[in-house]
Amino acid sequence: MAAATALLGAVAxxxxxxxxxxxxxxxxxxxxxxxxxxxxxxxxxxSLTNPGTRPLTVRLSGQGAPVSFAAxxxxxxxxxxxxxxxxxxxxxxxxxxxHRGAVRATAAGREVRVDLRLxxxxxxxxxxxxxxVRVDTTTGDLRYTLVNRGTTVLAPRLAVHAEGVLxxxxxxxxxxxxxxxxxxxxxxxxxxxxDPPALDSVTVRLTATAPGAAPATARTxxxxxxxxxxxxxxGLLLAAVGGGYAVRRRGRARTxxxxxxxxx
Numbered sequence: 001m002a003a004a005t006a007l008l009g010a011v012a013x014x015x016x017x018x019x020x021x022x023x024x025x026x027x028x029x030x031x032x033x034x035x036x037x038x039x040x041x042x043x044x045x046x047s048l049t050n051p052g053t054r055p056l057t058v059r060l061s062g063q064g065a066p067v068s069f070a071a072x073x074x075x076x077x078x079x080x081x082x083x084x085x086x087x088x089x090x091x092x093x094x095x096x097x098x099h100r101g102a103v104r105a106t107a108a109g110r111e112v113r114v115d116l117r118l119x120x121x122x123x124x125x126x127x128x129x130x131x132x133v134r135v136d137t138t139t140g141d142l143r144y145t146l147v148n149r150g151t152t153v154l155a156p157r158l159a160v161h162a163e164g165v166l167x168x169x170x171x172x173x174x175x176x177x178x179x180x181x182x183x184x185x186x187x188x189x190x191x192x193x194x195d196p197p198a199l200d201s202v203t204v205r206l207t208a209t210a211p212g213a214a215p216a217t218a219r220t221x222x223x224x225x226x227x228x229x230x231x232x233x234x235g236l237l238l239a240a241v242g243g244g245y246a247v248r249r250r251g252r253a254r255t256x257x258x259x260x261x262x263x264x
């Protein structure tokens with residue numbers, strides 16, 4: 001009840017005709033439309049109409065796009081229309097294609113949202129690289145960095161393959177990653193390897209793909225040697241050495257007995 005009373009009081013306190021103000025793209029267009037290449041500054045204007053009998057103060061802001069105004073706060077005289085210039089800065093890394101945003105005008109307890117449609121021209125290039133591949137030989141985790149080298153937004157996939165001394169030790173087919181990369185954006189990620197070999201020398205190959213982009217591959221090498229595996233390997237080596245020594249001793253003993261019998 002208190003909130004409703006306060007709202008009714010605010011509406012009643014608004015100047016006569018203030019609630020009828022409008023904000024729209026200049027020249028009566030249904031939405032603001034801008035087109036240009038990345039790295040440019042595009043300009044347009046917003047029409048504010050005050051049909052009331054008192055001046056109206058309007059606050060302006062942008063949403064979803066880097067919008068700047070000639071003035072953030074504009075006072076429109078009674079029964080007057082004011083055209084306010086604004087500009088949209090298209091950054092150099094903005095990918096070609098269609099983008100959406102809005103210009104928001106707020107006054108007398110009401111907000112009007114004007115659609116902003118932006119078309120960025122330029123060639124579309126999909127390019128992806130895999131960099132800085134490393135293997136944590138303690139945990140088996142694979143760390144790598146994906147970099148978008150093109151001009152379009154990419155949704156990458158990743159496949160992992162590892163070869164050891166005796167053959168394949170990991171073969172993980174390509175799967176979609178839970179991320180998208182904007183042009184110039186990079187993401188460092190970790191790929192778990194829960195059961196890496198205990199004792200092996202491996203070559204790991206990561207292959208990243210994305211629609212329209214050529215496959216990107218990176219390789220690295222790592223040596224696994226856990227304590228239990230080393231202990232077991234040492235035991236086998238000692239057993240093999242000891243067995244060989246015993247065989248040699250038995251061979252020498254037989255040779256000596258044979259020589260003694262021949263002399264007798």
